[in-house]
Amino acid sequence: MVHMTTRRRSASYTQDAFFPRSVSDAMPTVVSGSGVLLLDDRGRELIDVCAGPFLASLGQGNARVIDAMARQARELSYVYARTTRTRANAEFSRTLSELLGEGYDRVHLTSGGSEANEMAIKMVRTRAVARGERDRSVVVTLMPSYHGATVLTLGYNGDDVAGSLWGDLTVEAERIPAPLTYRAPSPASAAAGSLASLDALIARVGPTRLLAVLVEPIGGQSSGVNVPDPSFIEGLRVRCDETGAALIFDEIVTAFRTGSVLAADHVPSARPDITTLAKGLGAGYAPLGATITSADFADELADTIGFTVSHSYDAAPISCAVGTAVVAEIRDRGLVAHAAEMGRRLRCGLDDLREHHPMIGDVRGRGLLLAIELVADGETATPFPAGTDPAETIKQIALEHGLLLYSRRQNAGRFGDWLLLAPPLIIDEGSIDLLLSRLDDTLAAATPTLNGALR
Numbered sequence: 001m002v003h004m005t006t007r008r009r010s011a012s013y014t015q016d017a018f019f020p021r022s023v024s025d026a027m028p029t030v031v032s033g034s035g036v037l038l039l040d041d042r043g044r045e046l047i048d049v050c051a052g053p054f055l056a057s058l059g060q061g062n063a064r065v066i067d068a069m070a071r072q073a074r075e076l077s078y079v080y081a082r083t084t085r086t087r088a089n090a091e092f093s094r095t096l097s098e099l100l101g102e103g104y105d106r107v108h109l110t111s112g113g114s115e116a117n118e119m120a121i122k123m124v125r126t127r128a129v130a131r132g133e134r135d136r137s138v139v140v141t142l143m144p145s146y147h148g149a150t151v152l153t154l155g156y157n158g159d160d161v162a163g164s165l166w167g168d169l170t171v172e173a174e175r176i177p178a179p180l181t182y183r184a185p186s187p188a189s190a191a192a193g194s195l196a197s198l199d200a201l202i203a204r205v206g207p208t209r210l211l212a213v214l215v216e217p218i219g220g221q222s223s224g225v226n227v228p229d230p231s232f233i234e235g236l237r238v239r240c241d242e243t244g245a246a247l248i249f250d251e252i253v254t255a256f257r258t259g260s261v262l263a264a265d266h267v268p269s270a271r272p273d274i275t276t277l278a279k280g281l282g283a284g285y286a287p288l289g290a291t292i293t294s295a296d297f298a299d300e301l302a303d304t305i306g307f308t309v310s311h312s313y314d315a316a317p318i319s320c321a322v323g324t325a326v327v328a329e330i331r332d333r334g335l336v337a338h339a340a341e342m343g344r345r346l347r348c349g350l351d352d353l354r355e356h357h358p359m360i361g362d363v364r365g366r367g368l369l370l371a372i373e374l375v376a377d378g379e380t381a382t383p384f385p386a387g388t389d390p391a392e393t394i395k396q397i398a399l400e401h402g403l404l405l406y407s408r409r410q411n412a413g414r415f416g417d418w419l420l421l422a423p424p425l426i427i428d429e430g431s432i433d434l435l436l437s438r439l440d441d442t443l444a445a446a447t448p449t450l451n452g453a454l455r
């Protein structure tokens with residue numbers, strides 16, 4: 001069969017060469033950055049409202065991280081973690097473990113979030129096999145949710161639209177409804193409903209087949225930063241204890257952002273068995289993910305059949321040097337407490353915007369992980385009609401008002417539409433105020449277009 005090639009308008013050598021034209025045509029070309037600001041090739045100065053995808057936690061050009069990277073590259077650029085140990089690996093894992101606290105004792109490093117989640121699943125499966133529990137393979141996730149883009153994690157995402165693309169290629173997780181608070185009678189009733197679904201699921205598949213419950217303790221882009229009632233997290237812990245399943249917290253978005261080191265710290269009564277980190281850990285300076293367990297968990301694997309699944313870049317020395325410097329910056333500059341303080345200011349400003357922009361139905365989140373839900377009618381919480389993508393419309397208009405927004409529609413808007421606000425943790429009062437005034441202008445400019453879509 002002969003494939004026809006079509007001549008394109010212009011050659012594209014960037015990653016978006018594979019994207020749908022509707023997306024790639026509108027993408028700005030960024031040429032430089034400093035702190036929370038980016039400069040594009042049209043001379044526009046943009047505030048990085050979501051730190052990329054909740055990632056560039058220290059902003060652009062952090063001197064301590066850059067120096068650490070260069071020093072490590074000169075001293076020892078790479079050796080393979082399957083065959084050698086490095087000081088860079090030991091120092092990073094110890095620094096991270098000390099910041100996270102007791103119970104977060106052992107660190108397995110990867111190149112990103114999807115890999116970290118896959119490693120978590122592979123670890124609990126290995127433990128189950130070592131214990132003679134070969135029937136344990138059922139993974140429970142939330143609808144909606146997001147855990148990654150590898151073939152395994154694609155099957156775990158709570159995204160029915162994207163999921164339909166992969167068919168039998170993926171192993172599907174069992175989904176229970178996420179405890180979404182906005183349209184529920186109360187956060188506690190949303191939690192109770194989700195837990196009742198989990199109980200029904202356990203009764204259906206059988207407790208001894210349950211391998212893991214994998215959740216974002218506070219949601220990211222897939223739920224518009226849904227903050228569940230603490231009873232949800234506590235209920236998951238109880239059910240995992242009863243069934244012998246592992247509780248895995250995906251903190252790839254939430255770590256360092258929500259006013260505590262981990263989102264798990266908001267519910268100290270319910271600790272996970274495994275925690276995954278990525279994004280803000282490498283902060284954009286190096287690809288980095290981590291799968292973190294207690295010493296007991298790691299020892300059980302090491303003392304039985306062992307866990308040696310690896311990728312060539314796991315614990316790469318330069319990534320480790322970056323990670324150590326990022327964690328040291330977060331610790332030494334008190335960025336967790338700073339995120340709480342800046343988050344209060346940003347949230348206050350968003351609450352004010354809600355007063356005069358009826359399209360803001362809900363303001364939610366914690367610390368510097370916030371979202372506004374976009375609605376057609378705030379009184380009734382009615383979403384925008386299917387076929388309208390309000391966040392995408394606003395995102396394009398925002399570029400003309402000095403904001404780089406991040407939003408990615410999941411489930412075709414079935415659970416709602418939102419804009420995410422999660423700037424670099426280093427943001428100061430002045431930049432928060434500027435962000436808010438630019439957002440005000442953006443929403444005002446977007447209103448006629450969005451009202452038009454409702455007619």
Ligand SMILES: Cc1ncc(COP(=O)(O)O)c(C=O)c1O
Binds near residue numbers: 053113250252
């Ligand atoms: C909650 C969550 N988990 C996992 C991932 C996957 O991380 P990565 O893109 O680094 O593979 C993401 C990425 O958006 C995420 O938001």
